[in-house]
Amino acid sequence: MNKIVILSLLTSTTFIMTFGQTNTEIVIPTFRDRYCEYVRDLEAGKTDIDYQDFRFNFLESEQFKVAGEKSGDLKNLEDEMYRQLKNSDYQGLIHTAKQMLSIDYTSMIAHKMLQGAYKSIGDTANSTKYKTIEFGLLNSIVKKGDGRTCKSGWPVIQVAEEYFILRMIGAKVEKQSIDNEGGLCDKMVVNIKGEQMTYYFETSKVFLGYKKLGL
Numbered sequence: 001m002n003k004i005v006i007l008s009l010l011t012s013t014t015f016i017m018t019f020g021q022t023n024t025e026i027v028i029p030t031f032r033d034r035y036c037e038y039v040r041d042l043e044a045g046k047t048d049i050d051y052q053d054f055r056f057n058f059l060e061s062e063q064f065k066v067a068g069e070k071s072g073d074l075k076n077l078e079d080e081m082y083r084q085l086k087n088s089d090y091q092g093l094i095h096t097a098k099q100m101l102s103i104d105y106t107s108m109i110a111h112k113m114l115q116g117a118y119k120s121i122g123d124t125a126n127s128t129k130y131k132t133i134e135f136g137l138l139n140s141i142v143k144k145g146d147g148r149t150c151k152s153g154w155p156v157i158q159v160a161e162e163y164f165i166l167r168m169i170g171a172k173v174e175k176q177s178i179d180n181e182g183g184l185c186d187k188m189v190v191n192i193k194g195e196q197m198t199y200y201f202e203t204s205k206v207f208l209g210y211k212k213l214g215l
Helices: 003-022 034-043 051-060 062-069 071-086 090-103 108-120 124-142 159-168 204-212
Strands: 172-179 185-192 195-202
Touching: 034 051, 034 062, 051 062, 051 124, 051 204, 062 071, 062 090, 062 204, 071 090, 071 108, 090 108, 108 124, 108 159, 124 159, 159 185, 159 195
Parallel strands: none
Antiparallel strands: 172 185, 185 195
């Protein structure tokens, strides 16, 4: 086999690998439940849904148990996204974010990274789609209370949602504790631009999730 043929094969292989990575599809779980129906609709571009119901149905889905079993994988994938973002590896970032969403489609950080990566490569349609989903998920939490007392705490289903929201508002956590006055809440004392503030997250469904996972 001459050098020209070898070079051609190598170029073709590289193209296929790159093309495949860029066009990685999100795997839609095959469980016959409402969560999987929501994921199918969202991937089809039907973004006008009840995002709180979507998140709550994740807890009821068998996919929630799958995500629990793959929590270590999710953490590694998130770390990889940050590395890819730092290196401006947007193709790789798209691939990794879609791997995360194949496990947990409610992950706001994965949607945020994905929409940002698509924006960077000029794919406006996909950037808009995943930004809509990101903020649909976010608003399904922060518009259900003001987060200033346990009674009006923001309702979350996973602790990761708490830290995503706090990062979005530029808050650095100084102290976390449990508060039972008016509900079951995480009380977060944070610092925002030198000002100390306190936010509450309603966590009854977080503990429901722990129970489902046998924790």
